[in-house]
Amino acid sequence: MGHDWKESLRVPGHRLTPQRLAVLEAIREAGCHCTLAEIQERLKPQHPTLTLPTVYRNLRYLVNAGLAAQTDLGGGCHVYEFVADKHHHHLVCLKCRTVIDLPDSFLDPLRNALRDRYGFTPCMEHFALFGVCPSCEKKASERSSDVCLGSDG
Amino acid sequence: MGHDWKESLRVPGHRLTPQRLAVLEAIREAGCHCTLAEIQERLKPQHPTLTLPTVYRNLRYLVNAGLAAQTDLGGGCHVYEFVADKHHHHLVCLKCRTVIDLPDSFLDPLRNALRDRYGFTPCMEHFALFGVCPSCEKKASERSSDVCLGSDG
DNA sequence: TTGGATGCAAAGATTTTGCAGTTTT
DNA sequence: AAAACTGCAAAATCTTTGCATCCAA
Numbered sequence: 254m255g256h257d258w259k260e261s262l263r264v265p266g267h268r269l270t271p272q273r274l275a276v277l278e279a280i281r282e283a284g285c286h287c288t289l290a291e292i293q294e295r296l297k298p299q300h301p302t303l304t305l306p307t308v309y310r311n312l313r314y315l316v317n318a319g320l321a322a323q324t325d326l327g328g329g330c331h332v333y334e335f336v337a338d339k340h341h342h343h344l345v346c347l348k349c350r351t352v353i354d355l356p357d358s359f360l361d362p363l364r365n366a367l368r369d370r371y372g373f374t375p376c377m378e379h380f381a382l383f384g385v386c387p388s389c390e391k392k393a394s395e396r397s398s399d400v401c402l403g404s405d406g
Numbered sequence: 407m408g409h410d411w412k413e414s415l416r417v418p419g420h421r422l423t424p425q426r427l428a429v430l431e432a433i434r435e436a437g438c439h440c441t442l443a444e445i446q447e448r449l450k451p452q453h454p455t456l457t458l459p460t461v462y463r464n465l466r467y468l469v470n471a472g473l474a475a476q477t478d479l480g481g482g483c484h485v486y487e488f489v490a491d492k493h494h495h496h497l498v499c500l501k502c503r504t505v506i507d508l509p510d511s512f513l514d515p516l517r518n519a520l521r522d523r524y525g526f527t528p529c530m531e532h533f534a535l536f537g538v539c540p541s542c543e544k545k546a547s548e549r550s551s552d553v554c555l556g557s558d559g
Numbered sequence: 560t561t562g563g564a565t566g567c568a569a570a571g572a573t574t575t576t577g578c579a580g581t582t583t584t
Numbered sequence: 585a586a587a588a589c590t591g592c593a594a595a596a597t598c599t600t601t602g603c604a605t606c607c608a609a
Contacts, residue, residue: 268563268608289598304566309599311564325478329574330598344526353524363516371506372540373497380535387525421583421588442573457591462574464589482599483573 258320267314275300276311277335280321286332286343286352324381326352342377346386348393353386411473420467428453429464430488433474439485439496439505477534479505495530499539501546506539 258277262269279295280287287295289308296303312333315321323331326345342360344353360377367373385393411430415422432448433440440448442461449456465486468474476484479498495513497506513530520526538546 263609265609266563270564270608272565302566305598306567306600307565344520344524344528347529353526355524359519359523360516362519363513366512366515367497367535367537370512371497371508372543373506373537374543375497375535375537376500377537382520382528382533384520384526384528384530390525390527418584419588423583423589425590455591458573459575459592460590 261318261320272300272303272307273311273314275303276308277315277320280312280315280333281335281337283334286324286326286334288328288330288332292333322376326381327383342380343382344386345381345383346389347383348385348389351386351388355380355382414471414473425453425456425460426464426467428456429461430468430473433465433468433486434488434490436487439477439479439487441481441483441485445486475529479534480536495533496535497539498534498536499542500536501538501542504539504541508533508535 259269259274262273262277275296276292279292283291283295289305292308292312293303293305296308312321312323316323316333320336321333322336323333324343326332326343327347328350341357342355344355346352357377360380364375364377367375411434412422412427415426415430428449429445432445436444436448442458445461445465446456446458449461465474465476469476469486473489474486475489476486477496479485479496480500481503495508495510497508499505510530513533517528517530520528
């Protein structure tokens with residue numbers, strides 16, 4: 254039952270405040286990528302006074318500390334998630350915004366290849382991949398002539 | 407000498423304006439990922455009246471049309487690039503922000519695995535991977551005790 | 560006690576929208 | 585002529601910052 258990650262926040266020169274812990278717990282309990290709005294929603298009951306700047310500052314802190322990951326899933330804002338021992342990743346459908354979780358082991362071949370070839374050590378907790386999900390792929394192939402230019406304005 | 411991509415913008419219900427073409431040419435000539443500021447800089451001499459909303463609208467249009475790709479490289483704003491026949495990808499160093507280009511073929515194994523296992527068709531032109539570059543990795547290992555908690559505020 | 564963290568308010572930055580007028584088709 | 589697009593201005597978001605106060609160590 255090791256709550257070791259708490260201890261990793263007890264670093265000389267830094268302080269483990271209730272707010273900081275609350276933000277960590279929020280994304281940990283969420284168990285998946287969450288937006289600022291979702292994090293605030295989660296914090297409201299127990300910590301109604303916790304402010305937006307504080308959440309942002311603590312998220313940045315946690316990302317630097319390696320306990321959280323920040324990702325852009327294309328929704329117009331960043332999403333954050335707790336970095337557990339078991340990483341997982343995201344396949345994001347560009348059409349319907351469905352997110353498929355991808356187990357970490359799936360990326361091992363890529364990881365090794367990057368290290369061998371480029372000496373690059375990827376931070377795979379920051380990993381999101383965009384594309385088309387099976388369901389939308391199927392829909393698209395049914396409509397044989399699909400011009401795909403969105404309207405603007 | 408095929409300027410075929412221009413023709414792909416001549417779609418019924420859409421119009422090929424000088425501005426739209428200019429934005430396309432800007433990212434095409436840039437040859438790499440560029441920010442809004444960089445795009446505007448490039449457009450200024452030839453198209454001094456081109457406005458920010460127009461650039462944004464056309465970039466969104468081009469992304470939908472499959473001629474441009476939007477990526478978050480962690481710099482606080484999106485970067486855009488022309489989607490040529492030869493895709494390439496980015497290894498972004500989280501420490502020094504260096505960007506290493508990765509040839510498309512490098513991702514074929516992953517691509518195939520995703521398709522086989524999940525039926526997911528990745529849009530690999532949207533690909534960016536964060537991590538630590540060889541140079542920073544070396545620096546880090548030289549300083550054996552490196553607590554890596556950034557300060558905030 | 561000390562200086563790191565919070566809360567508040569305000570600002571900064573990126574990106575979007577409404578609308579009248581212009582331009583492509 | 586019709587409707588898509590532009591330019592302008594303003595707004596909507598997301599995110600950061602300054603500063604006085606508070607609190608963990």
